[in-house]
Amino acid sequence: MNMITVRPAAPADFPAIAKVAVATGQDEEWAGADPAYLAYLLEHGTLLVAEREGSVTGFGATRLIGDGPAAVSMLCDLFIHPGTHGRGCGRAILSQLWPGGPGSGDPGPSGPGAGEAAAGGPFRGGPRRMTFSSLHAHALPLYTRFGLDAWWPLLYLAGDVRTVPGPDGWTVAAASVTEVAAAEQDWTGVDRSADHRAWAARPHGQPVRAFRHGELAAAGTAAGHGAEYGLAHLAIAPDVPAADAVLAVLATLRAPDGRARVCLPGPHPAVRPLLAAGWRHQDSDLFMASDPRLLDPRRAVPNPGGA
Numbered sequence: 001m002n003m004i005t006v007r008p009a010a011p012a013d014f015p016a017i018a019k020v021a022v023a024t025g026q027d028e029e030w031a032g033a034d035p036a037y038l039a040y041l042l043e044h045g046t047l048l049v050a051e052r053e054g055s056v057t058g059f060g061a062t063r064l065i066g067d068g069p070a071a072v073s074m075l076c077d078l079f080i081h082p083g084t085h086g087r088g089c090g091r092a093i094l095s096q097l098w099p100g101g102p103g104s105g106d107p108g109p110s111g112p113g114a115g116e117a118a119a120g121g122p123f124r125g126g127p128r129r130m131t132f133s134s135l136h137a138h139a140l141p142l143y144t145r146f147g148l149d150a151w152w153p154l155l156y157l158a159g160d161v162r163t164v165p166g167p168d169g170w171t172v173a174a175a176s177v178t179e180v181a182a183a184e185q186d187w188t189g190v191d192r193s194a195d196h197r198a199w200a201a202r203p204h205g206q207p208v209r210a211f212r213h214g215e216l217a218a219a220g221t222a223a224g225h226g227a228e229y230g231l232a233h234l235a236i237a238p239d240v241p242a243a244d245a246v247l248a249v250l251a252t253l254r255a256p257d258g259r260a261r262v263c264l265p266g267p268h269p270a271v272r273p274l275l276a277a278g279w280r281h282q283d284s285d286l287f288m289a290s291d292p293r294l295l296d297p298r299r300a301v302p303n304p305g306g307a
């Protein structure tokens with residue numbers, strides 16, 4: 001049997017990672033074939049590669065959201081070259097990104113929260129983990145092994161921003177990364193400034209703030225190239241109607257060709273008005289998490305690669 005070696009990635013691995021990404025259909029901007037995205041993962045997360053017979057056969061990355069005991073480890077990427085699927089590469093990478101995963105057969109003495117996980121499992125103080133899983137047959141079983149359960153679909157919706165019914169009483173204005181990150185931190189306690197900065201540096205990147213009857217009510221960043229352009233992430237103030245916030249921002253986006261994308265949890269109240277306005281469901285991922293409370297599907301507007 002061929003040995004699988006897993007090691008930290010370096011910039012010299014970017015071309016080999018890109019080959020795996022393209023072979024698994026990840027050839028768009030802000031994904032594994034985009035050096036800017038890989039540099040972001042290297043700087044702000046943990047990016048690993050798997051090698052078999054001296055060549056890179058896969059890569060995976062996590063990013064810690066928040067800090068202290070409430071921090072959540074988000075699996076941003078896990079892609080294995082199709083020629084090597086089902087031979088343990090995905091599991092080998094994940095065992096290092098998430099050591100001590102419940103049921104992994106590896107108690108992983110170095111894993112944060114590993115002891116609690118073995119004792120109590122999800123919901124009872126185990127490692128806080130989440131990902132947006134693809135619907136590939138190997139993905140859900142693999143993540144389940146590491147203590148995640150499947151909770152709801154994340155819908156990739158796309159459409160014409162001019163058809164979005166903007167609610168009354170809202171105004172949306174360009175903002176700075178600092179203003180947007182400060183608003184989000186105020187509402188959630190989590191500093192996402194590095195993420196907003198990275199999204200704002202993407203093509204057509206623009207942080208925005210939305211006001212309801214003059215009060216700051218939502219803040220996020222729109223970005224992306226071509227069909228990828230859309231709302232990368234939106235934080236919404238408590239007690240503000242989440243559907244109105246999403247519609248207000250989408251209706252005012254300066255989309256390069258009039259079209260935009262947003263990823264919404266299936267139960268999000270903005271889904272129905274967007275579909276009614278002619279927006280299309282393009283794709284779905286599956287929100288998998290050690291605890292369903294890590295994201296509220298009625299309010300979250302997450303980024304599939306960075307939540």
Ligand SMILES: CC(C)(COP(=O)(O)OP(=O)(O)OC[C@H]1O[C@@H](n2cnc3c(N)ncnc32)[C@H](O)[C@@H]1OP(=O)(O)O)[C@@H](O)C(=O)NCCC(=O)NCCS
Pocket residue numbers: 024077078079080081084085086087088089090091092132133134135136137138139141142145
């Ligand atoms: C998903 C992916 C990362 C998994 O990596 P992999 O190297 O193929 O997976 P592994 O061989 O390590 O593990 C697959 C597991 O799924 C299990 N499995 C496969 N098909 C299954 C099925 N239909 N039902 C239940 N379990 C299944 C295997 O038995 C194995 O579990 P085991 O380690 O307990 O035996 C990889 O297949 C991939 O890159 N797919 C395409 C891109 C993609 O969708 N990536 C996921 C992004 S979230």
